[in-house]
Amino acid sequence: MTVRDLLPHRDDYDLRPRSLGADLLAGLTVGVVALPLALAFGVSSGTGPAAGLVTAVVAGVVAAVLGGSRFQVSGPTGAMAVVLAPVVAEHGLASVALVTVLGGTIVLLAGVLRLGRVVTFIPWPVVEGFTLGIAAIIFLQQVPAAVGQRSPAGENPLVAAVGAVGNLAPDTSTLWALAIVVLVAAVLVLLPRLHAAIPASLVAVALATVLAEATGAPVARIGTLPDTLPAPVLPGFDGAVAGDLLGAAVAVAALAAIESLLSARVAATMSPGSVYHPDRELVGQGLASLASGLFGGMPATGAIARTAVNVRSGARTRLAAVVHALVILAVIYLATGPVGRVPLAALAGVLMVTAFRMIGAGTVRAVLRSTRSDAVTFVVTAVITVAFDLVEAVQIGLVVAAFFALRRVARASSVHREPLPGAAREGDERIALFRLDGAMFFGAADRILGEVTDASVRADVLVVVLRLSQLGMVDATGARALAELVTALEQRGMTVLVKGVQTRHQKLLTTVGVLAGLRHENHVFATLDDAVAHARSHVGRAAQGVDVPQLDGRR
Structure with missing residues (x-):
């Protein structure tokens, strides 16, 4: 103006x-x-x-x-x-x-x-x-x-x-x-x-x-x-x-x-x-x-x-x-x-x-x-x-x-375990595909983190695929929770793959260490088919007794 x-x-x-x-x-x-x-x-x-x-x-x-x-x-x-x-x-x-x-x-x-x-x-x-x-x-x-x-x-x-x-x-x-x-x-x-x-x-x-x-x-x-307008005076x-x-x-x-x-x-x-x-x-x-x-x-x-x-x-x-x-x-x-x-x-x-x-x-x-x-x-x-x-x-x-608004947003934020696309293959039970919906923010981050961790541990999962393409909003707390989730799962021996990082979220997820916590820089995928194919290759090599982490090459 x-x-x-x-x-x-x-x-x-x-x-x-x-x-x-x-x-x-x-x-x-x-x-x-x-x-x-x-x-x-x-x-x-x-x-x-x-x-x-x-x-x-x-x-x-x-x-x-x-x-x-x-x-x-x-x-x-x-x-x-x-x-x-x-x-x-x-x-x-x-x-x-x-x-x-x-x-x-x-x-x-x-x-x-x-x-x-x-x-x-x-x-x-x-x-x-x-x-x-x-x-x-x-x-x-x-x-x-x-x-x-x-x-x-x-x-x-x-x-x-x-x-x-x-x-x-x-x-x-x-x-x-x-x-x-x-x-x-x-x-x-x-x-x-x-x-x-x-x-x-x-x-x-x-x-x-x-x-x-x-x-x-x-x-x-x-x-x-008063019958006139008073003169202006500085207070x-x-x-x-x-x-x-x-x-x-x-x-x-x-x-x-x-x-x-x-x-x-x-x-x-x-x-x-x-x-x-x-x-x-x-x-x-x-x-x-x-x-x-x-x-x-x-x-x-x-x-x-x-x-x-x-x-x-x-x-x-x-x-x-x-x-x-x-x-x-x-x-x-x-x-x-x-x-x-x-x-x-x-x-x-x-x-x-x-x-x-x-x-x-x-x-x-x-x-x-x-x-x-x-x-x-x-x-x-x-x-x-x-x-x-x-x-x-x-x-x-x-x-x-x-x-109340934050509570509604938190309730609308959820995590769903989805079936893998295509025909079922041997070893698919050891791959967990999670879709994160809504907002990953301070009001919902801790709950989502707990649900993914618990579901993965109970099912003896070897590879976890996180679908982030449906996340509408991510704040610093939510991004930090994702980083902690990736680190916790990797420390438990699971391989984490990330699919669908939106361009607007890329900088924040990189800054707080979500991507740095992955086992390999190639564990970020643009399509679900590529992510699932990579997950199945991990499970297949593990079934053959191959040292998967060594094949991927830790950074």
């Missing part, structure tokens, strides 16, 4: 009237949908609603212009809010800018190093388990606000939710908060059934705000918001503080990369013929978080739900995502007063419904019914996400998935 590849291209935009109109309408639609979410995610992250708005504007523009997807809509997300909340609780609000800048730098470097395809190695059950866990956390985080309480900073969302329900007192503020949550949820569920084009979340929040203002409901509000850098925050920055970067690439991939599948560039996407998202941190925002990622709305609204180019950010910018300059009166319970209602919509019941059933190992991976990832840490959940999910 060159610098030129990272710069905006002329074909990123189509300014013909028809496409321009579609992009403007799609951008307006997404902006209206994104406004309450930006506020809600800012509040739930602990950084405040203003940070959510700033992130949607600054990161939204930068990622739209420099990212790798023409449909991607970026900004604050629920998953990032979940990751950021404990960071704010532990290190304070002042740490957010530095964490955002450090995380953005890591994502930027990942893009420059062309690591964009790494996300394709994350198994589907891990992604779905992670998504389920995130949805559960988002819902649990809103429970205190839904009952008119404040969640203790840094407390596990499950513990905080249980505590809030346990301390529930049916006073006026609690009843009003619950009523507003119910109103918002009802609007979000029912309004799309009447007309899908109406921005249900915005209407729900507006109705809740009007109701609260008209009745003087004693509920917590968003409060004062203070201290080596010791940066070291303490490095772990949090890595977690932020990992989540930003994974969520953005998944969102870009979803957008590409929703629009036939569309493609995305994963490395450029990482560069764009890294720069978006860097810019957001400088303006006092939070880390940004590609937002799957908003990106999907963008595609479904008819977006044609990146202009739609830019327009979405400009719509929110207009709110900052023109409407922060009314927005500051929005009840926090209304935002809690929006996020609770959003959390439910993140969970696809059909997808959950499909994963659980697929295979036992995939179901276990899915459940483990989801549980660890809720109970412990998001990045640890992905890491442990990958380990669990890798364990």
Whole structure:
């Protein structure tokens, strides 16, 4: 990737009237949908609603212009809010800018190093388990606000939710908060059934705000918001503080990369013929978080739900995502007063419904019914996400998935003793022909070695022929096991012949000593017929009392 590849291209935009109109309408639609979410995610992250708005504007523009997807809509997300909340609780609000800048730098470097395809190695059950866990956390985080309480900073969302329900007192503020949550949820569920084009979340929040203002409901509000975009400021850098925050920055970067690439991939599948560039996407998202941190925002990622709305609204180019950010910018300059009166319970209602919509019941059933190992991976990832840490959940999910995958590969790797081709001859019982299938790697090497050795010793075999042409993969451990097998059989007085060494395996088998362990350099054959003929000649000479090793000539 060159610098030129990272710069905006002329074909990123189509300014013909028809496409321009579609992009403007799609951008307006997404902006209206994104406004309450930006506020809600800012509040739930602990950084405040203003940070959510700033992130949607600054990161939204930068990622739209420099990212790798023409449909991607970026900004604050629920998953990032979940990751950021404990960071704010532990290190304070002042740490957010530095964490955002450090995380953005890591994502930027990942893009420059062309690591964009790494996300394709994350198994589907891990992604779905992670998504389920995130949805559960988002819902649990809103429970205190839904009952008119404040969640203790840094407390596990499950513990905080249980505590809030346990301390529930049916006073006026609690009843009003619950009523507003119910109103918002009802609007979000029912309004799309009447007309899908109406921005249900915005209407729900507006109705809740009007109701609260008209009745003087004693509920917590968003409060004062800045009416201008703040000036960019470099975050203070201290080596010791940066070291303490490095772990949090890595977690932020990992989540930003994974969520953005998944969102870009979803957008590409929703629009036939569309493609995305994963490395450029990482560069764009890294720069978006860097810019957001400088303006006092939070880390940004590609937002799957908003990106999907963008595609479904008819977006044609990146202009739609830019327009979405400009719509929110207009709110900052023109409407922060009314927005500051929005009840926090209304935002809690929006996020609770959003959390439910993140969970696809059909997808959950499909994963659980697929295979036992995939179901276990899915459940483990989801549980660890809720109970412990998001990045640890992905890491442990990958380990669990890798364990089951390796076990399947190991079981598919096998050794079979085959009959010799052609008509049977005297002495054939002293020749053992083994075909090695699948993969000769660390998970299967020891078992295969034992099976060949045991079968050869029990049958009083004189010559062992190893067919390697069916081996799909050989690693260093597997090659070393083959070398040990050859050495062990030769030391027991058996002659080992090797047939069908693939060109791609030749160097490795030579390096670790498989071929050097053979009695003679001519004991490597390209065809089975030649190998069997040579084996039969060995048995024949042995039957006549001829010193076979001397005839072959040890090296």
